[in-house]
Amino acid sequence: MRTAIGQSLRTYYAPGRAAALDAFHRRFLGPGELAFDIGAHVGDRSASFRRLGARVVAVEPQPRLARALRLMFGRDPGVTRIAALVGAGAGEAVLRLNTANPTVATASPAFIAAADGAPGWEGQRWDAALVLPVVTLDALAAAHGPPEFIKIDVEGYEAAALAGLSAAPRALSFEFTTIQRGVARDCLERLAALGYRHFNACLGEGMGFAHAGPLAAAAMAEWIAGLAAAANSGDVYASLEPARITG
Numbered sequence: 001m002r003t004a005i006g007q008s009l010r011t012y013y014a015p016g017r018a019a020a021l022d023a024f025h026r027r028f029l030g031p032g033e034l035a036f037d038i039g040a041h042v043g044d045r046s047a048s049f050r051r052l053g054a055r056v057v058a059v060e061p062q063p064r065l066a067r068a069l070r071l072m073f074g075r076d077p078g079v080t081r082i083a084a085l086v087g088a089g090a091g092e093a094v095l096r097l098n099t100a101n102p103t104v105a106t107a108s109p110a111f112i113a114a115a116d117g118a119p120g121w122e123g124q125r126w127d128a129a130l131v132l133p134v135v136t137l138d139a140l141a142a143a144h145g146p147p148e149f150i151k152i153d154v155e156g157y158e159a160a161a162l163a164g165l166s167a168a169p170r171a172l173s174f175e176f177t178t179i180q181r182g183v184a185r186d187c188l189e190r191l192a193a194l195g196y197r198h199f200n201a202c203l204g205e206g207m208g209f210a211h212a213g214p215l216a217a218a219a220m221a222e223w224i225a226g227l228a229a230a231a232n233s234g235d236v237y238a239s240l241e242p243a244r245i246t247g
Contacts, residue, residue, distance in 0.1 A: 004102050005042065005064060012044035021048040024207040027244050028149040028171050029054040036140060038086050038161060039153035039175075041103060043069050049149075050078055057144050061085050061095050061132050062105055080144060086154065087134040088163035097128040104155050111156025114179040120232055121179065136164030149173075153235075159186040168194040171239040176201075178229050184236065185221045192217040196238040200245040203234040209247035214239070 021044065029035055031053030037046045040058040042065065049056045050073075058073065059082045060066050066083040073079040085093050085107050093107045101124060106112060115121040141147065150172040152161050158174040168191075176184035188199070198214035201223070215223065220236060239245045 004100055005068060008042045008103060009068075012042050017044070018048065018051070020207050021045070022051050025049060025052060025149075028239075033148040034145050036137065036147045036150040038137075038151060039155070040069060040081075041065060041153070043072050045151055046073065046079060050076065054078075054148075056080070057082065057140055057147070059084060059086055059135075059140070061130075062097065062102055063130075065102060082135070082140075083132075085132050085134045085157070086137060086140070086152075086161045086164065087157065088136070088160045089134065090136060090139065091134050092131055093134050095130045095132050096126040097130065098124060098126050099128055100125065106155035106157060108156035108160070110183075111177075111180060114156070114177075118179045119229055137161060138164055138166050141167065151235075156180050156183055159183050159190065162187055162190045165190075165194065168196060168240060170241065171237065171244055173235045173237045175233060175235050176224055177233045178224075178227055178231050181224050181227075184224045187236070188217040188221050191238045196240065198239050198242040198245060199236055200247065201234050201236045203231055206234075209237075209245065210234075212247045214242045214245050 025048050029052050033054045035049040035054050035056050037056055037058045040046050040060040046056045046058045055078045057080045069081050095107050097105050112126055115124055148170045150169050152158050152174040174187050199220040200209045200211050200214050237245045
């Protein structure tokens with residue numbers, strides 16, 4: 001696990017990445033605003049939000065990663081760290097750990113089933129499990145204030161996380177994968193019900209929008225459905241203000 005976390009640190013804090021993240025996130029956040037980093041992992045997004053002057057609630061359930069976040073942000077009063085899962089309702093859930101690849105820890109058994117035998121997912125093994133508390137996005141907003149931006153990256157649990165959100169922030173993002181396109185469709189339907197009408201996307205870890213202008217929810221779902229399996233993953237961005245997600 002330590003070696004795997006070290007690899008994540010090298011990947012997500014690679015030279016030049018911070019400047020690119022900041023330039024991209026500036027469209028969503030400014031000084032004094034609040035961001036939720038759901039699935040904070042090694043904190044590269046939280047660090048970017050802080051460099052922009054935003055306050056952050058960083059939620060990361062994996063104990064070793066939570067300790068890494070404490071080392072990075074423990075003295076920063078602008079970062080609130082929470083070791084929990086984010087889901088549809090308060091309670092408990094099982095987080096399944098991939099100790100060789102902590103980026104794909106998941107609370108979704110369906111995600112693990114979808115990865116089994118899928119191209120690009122060979123050799124992935126979820127070999128440990130933890131029972132952890134579950135909080136909702138609504139509860140986080142009640143405790144820490146309504147966010148201007150939410151980033152969600154929870155490996156197939158994105159629709160469950162969005163089910164616990166009842167008030168639309170100005171913008172948010174959620175990760176999608178080509179092994180679970182139905183989860184992306186469910187997320188888009190939930191966001192449309194919350195009032196979002198404008199969507200764009202980035203593939204992989206890229207920070208450039210795939211579309212010159214925003215798409216409607218149905219068009220975004222159709223685009224994801226048509227992606228080659230090799231596209232693997234990306235992030236959908238939803239905004240109440242279309243200019244923020246114009247390429």
